[in-house]
Amino acid sequence: MKIVFMGTPEFAVPALEALIEKFDVEAVFTQPDKPKGRGKKLAMSQVKEVAVKHDIKVFQPEKLKKDRETIEELKNIAPDFIIVVAYGQILSKEILEIPKYGCINLHASLLPKYRGAAPINWAIINGEKVSGNTTMFMDEGLDTGDMLLKSEAQITDSMTAGELHDKLMEQGGELLVNTIKGIMDGKIKRIKQEDDKSCYSPMLSKETGKIDWTKGGEKINNLIRGLNPWPLASTHYNGEVMKIYEAQVLKENSNFEPGYIMDVSNDGIKVSTGSGVLLIKKIQFPSKKPMYVKDYIKGNTINTGLVLC
Template identity: 85%
Template sequence: MKIVFMGTPEFAVPSLEALIDEFGVEAVFTQPDRPKGRGKKLAMSEVKEVAVKHNIKVFQPENLKKSRENIEELKSMNPDFIIVVAYGQILSKEILDIPKYGCINLHASLLPKYRGAAPINWVIVNGEKVTGNTTMFMDEGLDTGDMLLKSEVQVTDSMTAGELHDILMKQGGELLLNTIKGIVDGTIKRTKQEDEKSCYASMLSKETGRIDWNKDSKQINNLIRGLNPFPVAFTNYNGEVMKIYEAEVLNENTNSKPGSIINVSKKGIKVATASGVLLIKKIQFPSKKPMYVEDYIKGNTIDKGDIFTS
């Protein structure tokens, strides 16, 4: 079995490792090394680190579609499969047609829902109760190819995007192995996506995290959970940006103006919303570390009656 793997971030690592253990991997394509950290030193992607560790040949084209050299190299490998997990580049039809069995993508949603760049985050922001992974044959569209296998995950009311990411990341490898075996032995039925049931999970920006206190407490809490650990939901307090990492919806009502601080205690900051009360538990101010409210108020003040602004 000749497999070429294309992926970049941590999410792709368990899938790559599963493929190495089960079949071996001929080559890895990943994004070019990028500056990271305060020192802006060039750093390898998480996928490249695994490939180097296993002495697998690594290719890092800036734009694979436009790199004749890399495309010809791919053709010369004559792969059975190209497996793609969060690679970060669009593949041309010429590349999609190279492998014997096709290009297989692992996508972190139950397609056709949440096609696009940030499915894990938007599933939580939108209050979904179930999500999962989907494997599919790739075509020229964005996550539009025929579906192969799915695995489901229940989304709890307290789960963050980071926690859901880790669950889906660990499950992805097994789903890919089962997909490859099922394609080779002919036991998997490919299913066309129903485009009318699709929705798009757009890229996140800092602005995505701006809290609108005129929404209800559950919607705001979903935003906080869905943007933890990145890019993090935020509000403004006394002219400073306050990031919010953790909160809880309380079974309380109030007539206070949305955004008003109702009470501050070791348990957290009670805030009025358009409907219900939210208890903010973990926060971060500029140049400070994230802290639980209990620890923050030991040396700082957050006053009852003040108002958070969007």
């Protein structure tokens, strides 16, 4: 069985490694090398690193759907499946129709919820207790194809987007292998998505992370968890941007205005919100490293009575 894999970031690596172990991966498509670090040297994607290690042919078109030469090479490979995991490019109908059995995508949500670019983050931001992966046949829509298999992952009250990312990343490979085997054995039934139950997870930006202190403590904490490690939730303290890595909802009420700093101690910064109190535990100021509040206040001062905004 011939497989072509399309993927780019770390999230796609375990999936590619699982496919290499079980099947014949003929080629890997990934995004072009990009400048990285202070020296701006060209760096390979994590997926390309794995392909090179296993002597698998790599294609890196700028825009695959407009690259006639590469599309013809893909047709000549005549793959049974094209497997897509966080590739970063939209596939045309022509490409979707190349593989014998179809194009399969691994998406990091329990579809039809959280279609789109940032499903892991928005699941946490919205306070979901369960997330997961879904494999699906790809069509021309955005994560709208018929579903195949799912795997679930519990979201704990303290879990960050980075931690959920790693959990789903490790689950993805096995789910893809089981999906391919199930299709070949005729044991998987295609399930159409119910569009009326769908929602989208738009791309993140630094604007997404601006904290509105009039919201409740739990919602603010979900935002902090959902944007860690990037782009991070933030607020302004005394005119400076303060990024927040970690916080905790306290079982306390407050009569102070939202954003008011009630207390500062080794435990953290106690802040009044629109509903309840939030304890900020880990922060970062411009040009400084992330630090727990207990370490930051050893050489710096955070004043009570000021209002974060």
